[in-house]
Amino acid sequence: MTDRRLHPDPERITQKTPAQIIVPVTDLDRSPTGPRDRQALYGEALTVLDRADGSAYVQLTKDSYCGYVNETAIGPVTTPTHVVTAPATHAYTYADLKSPDVSALSFGSRVAVTQTEGRFAQTALGYIPTQHLAPLPHHFSDPAAVAEMFLGTPYLWGGNSRWGIDCSGLVQAAFLACGIPCPGDSDQQQSSFADPVPDSGHPPRDIRRNDLLFWKGHVALVLDPLTMIHANAHHMAVTREPVQDALTRIAKIDGPLTGHKRLSPSKWP
Incomplete structure (x- = not known):
C-alpha cells in the first residue's frame, strides 16, 4: 500500500511549483482541516502540488513528507544563505538588541542574509544576531x-x-x-x-x-x-x-x- 506521507496523491496534483515557508513555523496537516502530521520551519523548501480554498497541498523537500499548509505560510523561492544554530533566536526591527523584536525563529530555520551591521545580520524578517547563525552549508558533528x-x-x-x-x-x-x-x-x-x-x-x-x-x-x-x-x-x-x-x-x-x-x-x- 502506498504511503500517503511520502507519495503524493496523483489525483491531487495540478502543478509542481517550487516554494518555501515564509512564517516561523507552520503545521503540515493530513487534510485541509487537519489534524497536524508534522511542521515546517521558516525557509524550508517544498513543492506546491495543488491550491484550493486557502490551502496548498505540498511535498517537503527535506524528507518528501506530503500534506496541507495554509497558503499564507508559503511564498516564492529565495536562496537561504544561513541557518539558525541557536535553540531559538529573534529578528529585531533594527541592528539593536533594544529595538522591538518582530519575529522568533527556531533552530534549523533558514534565512537569506543581505548584509551585516555590527553583530546583526539583515534578513527579510529583520535583524538577527550573527552569533545565532552559521553560513550554509553547515553541519554539526554529533x-x-x-x-x-x-x-x-x-x-x-x-x-x-x-x-x-x-x-x-x-x-x-x-x-x-x-x-x-x-x-x-x-x-x-x-x-x-x-x-x-x-x-x-x-x-x-x-x-x-x-x-x-x-x-x-x-x-x-x-x-x-x-x-x-x-x-x-x-x-x-x-x-x-x-x-x-x-x-x-x-x-x-x-x-x-x-x-x-x-x-x-x-x-x-
Missing part, C-alpha cells in the same frame, strides 16, 4: 549534542520546533543538523533509517551514543550507555532519562522495546 539543545522544549504531537517537538521530530532535527537525511515519523525511522544492532538483547546490551531505541509509536536517542534523551508525553517535554527507567516505565504503558538501531559509519558525512 546528533546527541544537537538533541540536548532542545532540553526543556514542550512536547507537541507532530512538532518540529523549539516551541514544541515530539519524539521523531527531535530525532530528525538532530540528524538533519548533522547533514544526515532522516525521515519525519518514528515508524519511518525504525523501518528505513540506520541499521539494526545485532544481538542487542532485551534490554539491549551494547548501547552507544547516537543509537536509536524504539517502542510502539516512540523513539529515543542515546546519550551514553545509561542515558537517553527524548521528547515524551510522560514529562510533556524533552528530557534526559535513564535508559533502564524508561524501559520499565514505557513497557507498562506501551509495551516493550521494539527496535535498537545504529547508523553505519558509511552514512556519516
Whole structure:
C-alpha cells in the first residue's frame, strides 16, 4: 500500500511549483482541516502540488513528507544563505538588541542574509544576531549534542520546533543538523533509517551514543550507555532519562522495546 506521507496523491496534483515557508513555523496537516502530521520551519523548501480554498497541498523537500499548509505560510523561492544554530533566536526591527523584536525563529530555520551591521545580520524578517547563525552549508558533528539543545522544549504531537517537538521530530532535527537525511515519523525511522544492532538483547546490551531505541509509536536517542534523551508525553517535554527507567516505565504503558538501531559509519558525512 502506498504511503500517503511520502507519495503524493496523483489525483491531487495540478502543478509542481517550487516554494518555501515564509512564517516561523507552520503545521503540515493530513487534510485541509487537519489534524497536524508534522511542521515546517521558516525557509524550508517544498513543492506546491495543488491550491484550493486557502490551502496548498505540498511535498517537503527535506524528507518528501506530503500534506496541507495554509497558503499564507508559503511564498516564492529565495536562496537561504544561513541557518539558525541557536535553540531559538529573534529578528529585531533594527541592528539593536533594544529595538522591538518582530519575529522568533527556531533552530534549523533558514534565512537569506543581505548584509551585516555590527553583530546583526539583515534578513527579510529583520535583524538577527550573527552569533545565532552559521553560513550554509553547515553541519554539526554529533546528533546527541544537537538533541540536548532542545532540553526543556514542550512536547507537541507532530512538532518540529523549539516551541514544541515530539519524539521523531527531535530525532530528525538532530540528524538533519548533522547533514544526515532522516525521515519525519518514528515508524519511518525504525523501518528505513540506520541499521539494526545485532544481538542487542532485551534490554539491549551494547548501547552507544547516537543509537536509536524504539517502542510502539516512540523513539529515543542515546546519550551514553545509561542515558537517553527524548521528547515524551510522560514529562510533556524533552528530557534526559535513564535508559533502564524508561524501559520499565514505557513497557507498562506501551509495551516493550521494539527496535535498537545504529547508523553505519558509511552514512556519516
